[in-house]
Amino acid sequence: MPPESAESPGSPPSEEPPADLLAVLPRIIQFSAAVTKGRLAERATEAAGLSLDRPAMGVLLSLRTADGPLRIGEIADRMQVVGPHVTRQVQALEKRGLVRRVADPHDRRASLIEPTEAGAEGANRYVASLLAWFAEALTDWPPQDRDDLARLLARLVDDVTARLARFDEYGEG
Structure with a gap:
């Protein structure tokens, strides 16, 4: 059961909003x-010398700010998108040599994504x-x-x- 204070953004307010918030x-x-x-x-992407769209740059930034390689699902959580969207972006970034898959040391069936040197340098410039x-x-x-x-x-x-x-x-x- 949802908490009583958790109204959805589309639900009618229960009272007039406070003036400071308004x-x-x-x-x-x-x-x-x-x-x-x-x-x-877009300007930051251009200044970084990358010709990437916002979602691809989001993947690189998620990897840049992580403590290590991430699973696709972890990248999706950080970006607040669904996994298949990230999978497509990762595949495109792999083709461009900006990310690579590495073995997950905790699960041999899974792989992790990390930036290549070129990907990390581009993310740092961005x-x-x-x-x-x-x-x-x-x-x-x-x-x-x-x-x-x-x-x-x-x-x-x-x-x-x-x-x-x-x-x-x-x-x-």
Whole structure:
């Protein structure tokens, strides 16, 4: 049974939303639109010297931020997509020499995916490009504001991700 506080995004609210939250929603939408319209991901991909679409870059980033090689299902979980989608991306990245399959030391039937040297270097250039862009955008912010942004954004993402996982677990509606 779902928790009583877990309303789905499409369900009617039980009360008027708090004004502070109502004020944040347009800013989240504005930020998303600015990043998308500004083609930030595409520009970073170009700066990295890669001609990859967003899903393929997502696979490389998932591998870049992992502590080691990952199974297809682990990559899919990190990207919040289904396994077959990741399988297609991995196959395309393998053909380009950006990832490779390695044996899973815990299960000989399974394989893990890891970036090749070229894949890791491309992912590192992509991350460096994104970080440089955001560093420039925040250059006039005091260190405390930057720290607050990092802390609060991490908390927001964690809480939203956990709440969405509950929707998936208990079903929407």
